[in-house]
Amino acid sequence: MNDLYKKLLDEIDVGIHVINEEGKTIVYNQKMTEIEAMDRDDVLDKDILDVFKFENDADSTLLDALKNGKATRNVKQTYYNNRDKEITTINNTFPITVESGKTWAVEIASDVTKLERVIKENVLKKRNTKFTFDQIIGESEAISEVIDEAKRATRTSSSVLLVGETGTGKELFAQSIHNGSNRSQAPFISQNCAAIPDSLIESLLFGTKKGAFTGAVDSPGLFEQANGGTLLLDEINSLNPGLQAKLLRVIQDKTVRRVGDTKDKEVDVRIIATINEDPVEAISNGHLRKDLYYRLSVVTLFIPPLKDRKEDIELLVEHFIEKYNTLFQMNVTGVSGEVKQLLFQHDWPGNVRELEHLIEGTMNLIVDEELITDTHLPMRIRKKRQINNEQMPSNRADLVSEKNHDSKALKDKIDEVEKLYIQQILSENGHNISRTADVLGISRQSLQYRLKKFGI
CATH class of the missing domain: 1.10.10.60 (Homeodomain-like)
Incomplete structure (x- = not known):
């Protein structure tokens, strides 16, 4: 019967925690280990105050039930495990008297930590959370060098040119530089130059004067809106040469003239520009004016593609799994060894963005599994294994x-x-x-x- 009771305790979908008259844990079921992210050995036979942290002892519903004989129903409790991870539960707690006449305390807990994370995530989204260097995932030498260079660039207001393939995280670096600088309290304005037609981009950047053209009104441009802060011009190489010349004048003179106006306005704006091709090739192909390049590239940062920092893949995968666990209310713990190997074999033409979309896609296919396996991967990734097996020698001796x-x-x-x-x-x-x-x-x-x- 004891084995049956233990089995039942581990199968039910609520956490069960029982402490004896000394405040030591004597029952701790499987669901409770999941809720509190703890191992049984870390909790069983230990004083509850030696394992968990509360704002004060009275905040422990278990100890309250034990010392004061007080039963509580549907009480929300927030506390911390031995790794300082925040835990939030809804508890039903009550004292019980056993045959020996001693009093124990029982807690039945429902997990709301996941829900709390979802709420916090949505609140942060509404606040338009900005990126900082702490949010750049990676420990490889390639990415660490760029982060160090970017941090040094926060000390000045010089123009910065971010060079990198699509999906490498150029805007993340741009926002991190802004937030690490003395302009962090001023506006950060971002504009993808490739997303706006030539007929509109000039008035968007520089603003308009009423009467300049039919329907024109007095409207500040992005330079005026970003005054005192940072203006990110994404894919600067997509602007036509004529507009690039006007942009160069604004950057050099630190004044802007609205379309249709005759007066210049002084602006104090730090320019961060991005380009998704080699600057030398962009100049030779006529995509980027040489004089604008020299003005923008006071500080040039080359963001490495994912294929050049594959040692960061595991960290990125862990980060994205945690992110989508929160968003989807799932409990995926990682990827299988076979998937890990396939991820390292892939060339990642879409870089970190492609990896994130891949993890998001696989987690959409998961029902109740805890691991991402190769069956969840798209065919284009799985085919890579077959091609590599055909091309690679069967063993080292064959080399x-x-x-x-x-x-x-x-x-x-x-x-x-x-x-x-x-x-x-x-x-x-x-x-x-x-x-x-x-x-x-x-x-x-x-x-x-x-x-x-x-x-x-």
């Missing part, structure tokens, strides 16, 4: 034993074998640089040199 009768020099052949071997060990270790270097028996710096040498 050397495979017959190749071309006329490559010995050094070239050795480089080819070395590159393939490094790629394989790197993949086996989840693209973690330190672990791969340990397996190969070389220093981290030596491995970094080889990665750059072979373009891995």
Whole structure:
């Protein structure tokens, strides 16, 4: 019967927590471990005040029931576990007298922490929460260097040019720079230059004077609206050359003239611009004026694509799973080993944005599973495994034993074998640089040199 009771306690969908007359936990079921994100061993036979933190002892409904014999119904309680994670529950708590005559206390808890997170998330959205450097996910050398450079750029008001592929997080960096600067209390205005037709973008940027054209009214442009703050011009290379020339004049003179007006207005605006192609190629293709480039690129930050910082994929996946757990009220704990391998093999042309959309899509397919498996992945990702299996040698010995009768020099052949071997060990270790270097028996710096040498 004891085994049956234990099984029943672990199957029911409410948390059960019982403490004895000394305030030590004697019953702690499976649902309670999930609600409080605790292990049984951390709670059982421990004093409740040694494990959990309350604003004061009276806030513990369990201790109140034990000491004062007080039963409570549907009482909301917020407290913290031993890792300082905030827990919110709705409790029914009551004292019980056992055969020995001693008094224990029982708590039946329903989880509302998830609901609290959803509410907070929606409130933050309504407040139009801005990004800071703390919200840039990644610990790789590639992204860490850019973050350090961006933080240094917060000390001045110089123009910043963010160069990076679509989906790398350029606006996240732009907002972080603004919020880390002394302009953080002033406006931050963002405009995607590619989203507005040429006929409208000029009046949008510089404003209009009443009577300038049919229907025109006195209206401040983005430069005036961002006065004292920061203006982000996204995809600056999509502006036509004539408009780029006018933009250059505004930046140089720090004055703006509304369309149809004859007077200039002084503006104090920091310009952050983004471009999704190589600036040199943009200039040679006529997409970007050279003089505007020199004015904007006082500080130039190259945001690395995801394929160049794959060691950050695990952190990003954890972050996105946590985000969509909150939004969808789910409890996905992670991805399977096979999925992790497929994610590392993918080239990520859409970068971090593509990864986020992938995680969101997989979680839409999950019913009650806790892990994302390859069955939840889109076919384009799953096909990558089949192609790689066909192209990669079946084992390491094949790297050397495979017959190749071309006329490559010995050094070239050795480089080819070395590159393939490094790629394989790197993949086996989840693209973690330190672990791969340990397996190969070389220093981290030596491995970094080889990665750059072979373009891995």
